[in-house]
Amino acid sequence: MRNKGPKIIILTASYGNGHLQVANSLYQECIRRGYDNVKICNLYTESHPFISEVTEKLYSKSFTYGKQFYKLFYYGTDFIQNKKMLRWYYQYGFKRLTSLIETEEPDILINTFPINAVPEFRRRTGIVIPTFNIITDYCLHSLWLHDDIDKYYVASNELKAKIHSRGVTESKVVVSGIPIRPSFSQSLDKSMLFDKYQISPKKDLILLIAGAHGVLKNIKETCETLLLKTDHQLAVVCGKNHSLRNEMAQLENKYRDRLHCFGYLERIDELYRIASVMVTKPGGITLTEATATGTPLILYMPVPGQEKENARFFSEKGAALTAKNQEELLNSIDSLLKSKQKQLSLQLSIKKLYLPSSQEMIMTDILKESEKISRMKNHSTIKSQKKKLGS
Known part of the structure; x- marks a missing residue:
């Protein structure tokens, strides 16, 4: 044949x-x-x-x-x-x-x-x-x-x-x-997603993406600080970093109603859609995925090389905030979640970069x-x- x-x-x-x-x-x-x-x-x-x-x-x-x-x-x-x-x-x-x-x-x-x-x-x-x-x-x-x-x-x-x-x-x-998974272009009911992940639609959700190999720094410490100082909900995607997933388990048990931890997720787009803000490394694919969902971004500690250059491009376009350390990250999350206008501005700017x-x-x-x-x-x-x- x-x-x-x-x-x-x-x-x-x-x-x-x-x-x-x-x-x-x-x-x-x-x-x-x-x-x-x-x-x-x-x-x-x-x-x-x-x-x-x-x-x-x-x-x-x-x-x-x-x-x-x-x-x-x-x-x-x-x-x-x-x-x-x-x-x-x-x-x-x-x-x-x-x-x-x-x-x-x-x-x-x-x-x-x-x-x-x-x-x-x-x-x-x-x-x-x-x-x-x-x-x-x-x-x-x-x-x-x-x-x-x-x-x-x-x-x-x-x-x-x-x-x-x-x-x-x-x-x-x-x-x-940049080609991304077709699931990012689907239209989904947000209320269904909140129910699926047992996340309350009444509180802001901070999504932290550790990357495929879980390389985002100081995740546990950042989560502890946010859980202690705010009443926000957190979702952490650990990727294939099993040691990080295990490390987060104890904290997750303590804050079961506000902290949700995951390993590798095929339908990660679903969390992008319900997040009020996403903290991530500025990899080209993750950034492109966020342009599809319009998720407000904070790019955390970009390393020299393509990460730094990607972060610079998105920052100059008004499509993301950049945090060089944990203090800047916490301040950026706080100021962003206190201002719906800032969130909307980031959403509009990032959506302009999306090419379906x-x-x-x-x-x-x-x-x-x-x-x-x-x-x-x-x-x-x-x-x-x-x-x-x-x-």
Whole structure:
């Protein structure tokens, strides 16, 4: 039986959960269209499992102990414009990628992480496979840029302008938004959600998102202070950090009517919708999810790198508050919940940043662009063959 649709490989990496989520959103969109020859490949994990495991752990530590190291890496590699100096990075995963292309013979390659082994394959071999980058933050890092990327999909006009300023043709950059789970675009009854989670609609709810790996700092201490000094309700999502979940259990038992703790939640959008304010790390996916629900944001202790740049963008847009320490966080929560006008202002500003149906727009454009590239490639091949025959 013949497979339906083009062969698509979506390449991603495990440095944070966002890249994987975007890859899965695009995969689900392909399945929705009836394409059955689509594969997600975590290239670095498949290429160098031990090195990937170590570097992923170092990345997660960058949110706590290794801030200066990550700052040096992030801004250092962004500053390097000489591609020869980054050749080591272009090599990473190249052997596995070559094997994957030889085995799968894909029609389309999509990056949800800046994997430069992909455009390097074209540069070295001359084999043209339509290649696309989905930038998963609201800021630009030069590792995303390469001459042999056919198109970029970005979250904002400002990001498009930055890429254009680096010498990329405007037509190669599409302002699409960042793909998120379709559940965020659903219309739900809030009263039903309050009942589902046994949360009172009569009191403000502070939602604290620890992140996929539970890296938000001082959660327990922050919760204790808020529970003692206010009568607000708190919902804490610990992600996959089981030790944090266990740590919060005793506090949850003490304040059972006001504190609600969760591990990983597939339908986290439901809590976004009923929260009066959300405290989180400024990851690209979490921010995009909040634009869909209009949840007022406080971005807590962003680390240097994409977090800091994402936080700066949202703050400048009036779409979030930023707190550098616990005292600032507590003051921001207090002032925000005392002012419905401030909450409304944040809601209106963040909703302006939302671009719906991103995965649909991206896949439609990718399919159209890849057909155009394939036609040009075939035309070039025929022209070359005719020239040889003529000689």
